[in-house]
Amino acid sequence: MKAVVVDAFGGPENVRIAEVEVPRPEAGQVRIRVRAAGLNPVDAGVRAGVFGGEGQRIGLGWDVAGEIDEVGAGVADWTAGQQVVGLHYGTVKPLGTHAEYVVLDATAIAAAPAGVDTATAAGLPLAGLTAARSVDLLGLAPGASVLVTGAAGVVGALAVQLAVRAGLAVTALAGADDEAYLRSLGATGFVRRGEGPAEPVDGVLDTAVLGGPALGFVRDGGVYVGVIPGAAPAAERGIRVVEQEVAADGEHLARLVSLVEAGDLALRVAEVIDLVDAAKAHDRLATPGVRGRIILTP
Numbered sequence: 001m002k003a004v005v006v007d008a009f010g011g012p013e014n015v016r017i018a019e020v021e022v023p024r025p026e027a028g029q030v031r032i033r034v035r036a037a038g039l040n041p042v043d044a045g046v047r048a049g050v051f052g053g054e055g056q057r058i059g060l061g062w063d064v065a066g067e068i069d070e071v072g073a074g075v076a077d078w079t080a081g082q083q084v085v086g087l088h089y090g091t092v093k094p095l096g097t098h099a100e101y102v103v104l105d106a107t108a109i110a111a112a113p114a115g116v117d118t119a120t121a122a123g124l125p126l127a128g129l130t131a132a133r134s135v136d137l138l139g140l141a142p143g144a145s146v147l148v149t150g151a152a153g154v155v156g157a158l159a160v161q162l163a164v165r166a167g168l169a170v171t172a173l174a175g176a177d178d179e180a181y182l183r184s185l186g187a188t189g190f191v192r193r194g195e196g197p198a199e200p201v202d203g204v205l206d207t208a209v210l211g212g213p214a215l216g217f218v219r220d221g222g223v224y225v226g227v228i229p230g231a232a233p234a235a236e237r238g239i240r241v242v243e244q245e246v247a248a249d250g251e252h253l254a255r256l257v258s259l260v261e262a263g264d265l266a267l268r269v270a271e272v273i274d275l276v277d278a279a280k281a282h283d284r285l286a287t288p289g290v291r292g293r294i295i296l297t298p
C-alpha cells in the first residue's frame with residue numbers, strides 16, 4: 001500500500017510516497033481503510049525534524065476518517081464496516097494516517113459523525129480534542145472573558161465555538177478578513193492581528209503561539225493556556241500558565257462527534273488533495289492564510 005513518509009528532515013520536498021506492507025491489528029486494535037486524513041501543523045513539525053527520529057523512516061499523519069476493515073483480538077465494541085474517526089497519537093512512528101490503511105488502538109476511535117462528509121469529519125480528531133481540552137484547562141466559569149488568538153485557525157475556530165458553548169464571553173484575535181466568520185461562530189469581541197484587547201481578559205487561549213504578548217492581555221491572577229508543550233511564557237502577576245497536550249481519547253472524541261452531528265460544532269475544510277500529492281499539500285500548509293484543514297484522500 002501507499003504511505004506518506006519522510007526519511008530525511010526538511011521542507012515539503014522531503015515528503016515522499018513509499019510502498020509499505022499493509023499493517024495488521026494486534027490485540028485491542030483495529031485496522032482502518034483510510035478515506036480521508038487531515039494534514040496538521042504537527043505533521044510539518046515532524047517532517048522538519050522538530051521531534052527527532054533522525055535516520056528512521058517516519059510515517060506522517062494523526063487524523064483519520066474511514067471504515068474499519070479488520071478488528072484485533074479482544075475488541076468487542078467495533079466491527080468491520082463501521083465508519084469511524086480517530087487520532088493516531090505520536091510524533092515518531094513508522095506509519096501514520098497519511099496512508100491507505102492504518103492501525104489504531106480501539107480506544108482512540110469514535111463513530112464518524114452521521115450526515116457529515118468524510119473529508120470534513122477527518123478534520124475533527126486532533127483539532128477538536130485540542131480545542132476541547134484547552135477550553136477545559138482555562139477552568140473559567142460562565143460569564144468570564146476569554147481571548148482566543150489564531151481564532152480563524154482550525155483549533156482556534158473550534159475553541160471559539162466550545163468556549164461560547166461553555167458560556168464564556170469570547171473575543172477572537174485574527175486577521176480583519178476573519179471577523180465576520182468569527183462573529184458568526186459566537187465571538188462577541190474581535191481584535192485584529194497585531195493589536196490587543198481594550199481591557200485585560202480573564203483568560204487567553206493562545207493557538208497562534210504569540211507567547212509573551214498574549215500573556216500580557218491576561219488580567220492579574222487570570223489564566224494562560226498554551227498549545228505547544230514547553231513553549232509557554234513564564235508565569236507572572238499571579239497568572240496560571242498551563243500547556244495543552246492532546247490525548248487519543250475516543251470517548252471524548254465521541255462527545256465532539258455528537259456536537260458535530262447536532263450542528264453545534266462547525267468544521268472547515270480548506271482543500272482536498274490526493275494522497276500521492278502529499279508534498280504539494282505540505283507546500284500549501286506552509287502558506288499563510290490557509291483557512292480550514294487540508295485533507296488528504298488515498
Ligand SMILES: NC(=O)c1ccc[n+]([C@@H]2O[C@H](COP(=O)([O-])OP(=O)(O)OC[C@H]3O[C@@H](n4cnc5c(N)ncnc54)[C@H](OP(=O)(O)O)[C@@H]3O)[C@@H](O)[C@H]2O)c1
Nearest residue numbers: 041130150152153154155193208227244245246288289290
Ligand atoms: N499541544 C497540542 O496537543 C496541539 C494539538 C494540535 C495543534 N496544536 C498547535 O496548535 C496551533 C494551531 O493549530 P491549527 O491546526 O489551528 O493551525 P492553523 O489552522 O494553521 O491555525 C493557526 C492560526 O494562527 C494564525 N496566526 C499565525 N500567526 C498569527 C499572529 N501573529 N497573530 C494572529 N494569528 C496568527 C494563522 O493565521 P495565518 O494563516 O493567516 O497566518 C492561523 O489562522 C499549532 O501551533 C499546532 O501545532 C497543538
